[in-house]
Amino acid sequence: MTFQQFAFNNVMRNKSLYIAYFLSIAFAVMVFFIYGVFAFHPGLAAREIGDVAQIGLLVAQMLIYIFSFFFVLFSMSTFIKSRSREFGLLVMLGITNRQLRWLIFIENMVIGFGATVAGVTSGLVLVKLLLLTAESLIGMNGELSFYMPYRALGLTFAAFILLFLCISLFTVLFFRGLRPIDLIKGSSRPKPEPRASIWLSIISLILIGSGYSVSLTAEGLEVVYALPPVTAAVVVGTYLLFTQISVYTIRLLKHNRKLMWRRTNLLFFADLAYRMKDNANTFFLVTVLSTVAFSAIGALVGFKTILTESIERPFAFEYVSHVGNSPERTEIVIKAIERSLRAEKIKFTKMYAEFQSYKQAGDGKPVMILKESEYNALAAVEKGTTLQLGVSEAAVIQPKNVLAGREPPKEQQLIVDGHGKPMQIIQVADLSIPGYDKYYVMDDGSFAELPEPLSTDYYYVFKVDDLASTEAIGQQLYSEIGQSGNDRFFPLAFEIKKLLQSYNAVMFVGLFIGVIFFISSGSFLYLRLYMDISEDKAKYNSIMKLGLTKSELSKIVTRQMAVLFFLPIIIALIHGTVALIALQRMFYFTLFRESVIVLSAFAIIQVVYFIIIRSSYLRQLLLEKDE
Known part of the structure; x- marks a missing residue:
């Protein structure tokens, strides 16, 4: 077996860890490619709205690319940390630091190239349907025919291969100065008991409460002036909410002996406190991304209603x-x-x-x-x-x-x-x-x-x-x-047709960006969950030897996953609701129906995503026990 085959087999053996990351990147590549197909489409360039739409599409591609860079960087650092014990064993068996960095480089490029090919292939399969959909949405009947998008293909492959090349070169720096013993210990070092400050928890509530209060009472242009300080206050308050309030709340619950000694609650809360502390940064990031997605898509849908009604007249x-x-x-x-x-x-x-x-x-x-x-x-x-x-x-x-x-x-x-x-x-x-x-x-x-x-x-x-x-x-x-x-x-x-044509082109651009943010936020949770899968297997298998049944294990894991998955989404839904209410007060216009549709759609998607991830995680968790 060659060194390249060894690297490829490493990727295949860790497919359960890489699958969400792979699919998220493939989806980003697909959307980037589809935007390129539209941006370079000759039929769109010939329209009055062509210049505006093309600029919007190219800006969207840039945003997707920048976001993909940081998402890949975060994901790869997470994977490397989760596999540090494996890399430590390889070093002890004789692999050199140069060979280890080369191994990581090859693995990253294999995943990146595979995700790029999968994304472009999916885009080619779907692009005809999306062209037809865009024709109907923008009102360009028969003008967005299918064509072979060579420019979009070249741009997509060049952009993402370059992205993975840069990330692969960057991630090998994580191993500089690490000794084999540091790699083998990895994340298995003893963790101190999670602690939180009551004063920081109070500050968090004050920041979020004051931000909500200003958002819900400001009117007209006051909303615009209040946006920067309110956003800053809510963002800082949200970070403290996950790092302080969540841990402090669990500590208070642990003092309730009646609650803690009921069934498996002791195990549930003891483990949840560590998970909340370890995943606080991820929860904060997921909440911010989801709030941006909710607010952006809700605003886009709402603006369409506002613009349409602002131009409506009683006469033809x-x-x-x-x-x-x-x-x-x-x-x-x-x-x-x-x-x-x-x-x-x-x-x-x-x-x-x-x-x-x-x-x-x-x-x-x-x-x-x-x-x-x-x-x-x-x-x-x-x-x-x-x-x-x-x-x-x-x-x-x-x-x-x-x-x-x-x-x-x-x-x-x-x-x-x-x-x-x-x-x-x-x-x-x-x-x-x-x-x-x-x-x-x-x-x-x-x-x-x-x-x-x-x-x-x-x-x-x-x-x-x-x-x-x-x-x-x-x-x-x-x-x-x-x-x-x-x-x-x-x-x-x-006039309504012209307005909707221009706006639907903008909405088409913004919709996928919001969806990418939302899907990526779910992927962050998935990555953090699977980072500790090996430790969770060992821990739960040990407890099951003491009498914990599979049914009880399933209930504990499901409850913990529900908290980990839905707490950031619930906070994001609340933030998004307040943001859309502020938007209503800014324009003196009700967006209740649009807000309910958007927020409900995201909530349903998250529930479906949770069900799929829960099933996969439990299957992986019980695999070792079944064997």
Whole structure:
């Protein structure tokens, strides 16, 4: 057997230890490759959103690559520490330090090359389906056909082979200065009893509690200003939670004799305290990664709802003719809209209103005013709330800006320059009209008393029952009519399509990044669990000789694994929930449904992952006993 075969057989013998790490890296390679396929796709480059999407895809590849580097580095250091006894025996049997480093280098490259090939192969298998899915998601029917992605293949292989080469060269430095006795002892040295500070535990609760309090009470732009200090406080508090509070809580429980002497609780809590202390850094890392995944994906899904609702209007087509626009152009545009709707046999309701421009008395700020009867006619078509204004009464129409995160300011009265008569503002409404962030409505009598306006905008709307049927017409009219400085045409269905195309491209990029973070966080737990598998086998086999049954062992291990797996996820779910609530308060917009969907999906995935890992771990743990 050659030295290279020996290294390869070492990898195969430790496949249960390497499998989660191998699959996680293969998944990262697959996503990196798929992003490359999309980034270099000729059909995407030809689209209006192509530049934005390609930049987003390339940035996503960079983030995945950077994350993969640190994930591989952490994983390889974990594996090397878990196999230190094996390496110590090899040194005692005569292997030189140079040969040992060469062995580790070959093993790393074998795993890296295998994961790269597996990831690229999986990507090639799935890419056709994903191209079809992206066509539907982004709205590019038939434009993302399959092609042979040579550039993506070359970039993926070059990037990840280089990554594993660098990591392999770096990891051999772990063995410099170590004696054989240090390698053989490994992690079997006696561990001191886990200790925790009550004061650090209290500080942890204060930091997390204050971070939550600020997040749940801040509104609008206050959320943005509070984000850095709140994030820092919660991150530090989370670290202390795992290093101090968890250990301190177990110590308190161990003083409860009734609880500790019940069935196998003594064994369960005694071992759990050490596991919590040893795995505190891993739990902290998993919690942070999972919180980022929850918050990012929840925010992406929520933003889609916010953006869609911010552009929604009650009318299929809107056309505004400003001062300076010729009556002939206005007539041509209106007739073109009517002709297109009739050609497609789409029933419509046409309405018209005039926005008159004046200056406010005192500060001279321009205001747009609409009379009550015209506003109510528009609102009635929308099936919205109509106004009932008395003499000398007005209403301010200023929709809440969900993107800027602000509520309309409260106003008491309106005084038009040259009119002099104060109009009491008694109502606030939100009939959104493109181009008018704010306008006023007066009762018809007071409106008739106004002086000559500075200018008049002519506003035409077309209401239809089936908005989706106007998408193609809107696109055609948009290209024919165009835009000028004196008028504005707004085809709602087409504008929503353009917005969703751009946003879905961004969401497609962000979704997989969040999934990678979540899968990798589960892999960290898996790696830490299997790092101590040899010691756990010896420990539990010794206890089973004293009378512990397989059923009791299964219950102890399941309870410990449940704590180890779900405690970081539960903390991350709570952090993610608070973050999404803060996002709601920032935009004055409810994201309850989106938050529940995202967080529930991640919770279900984690439960399935736990069931699979538990079954595999118990099988490995009982293997030696069965033999």
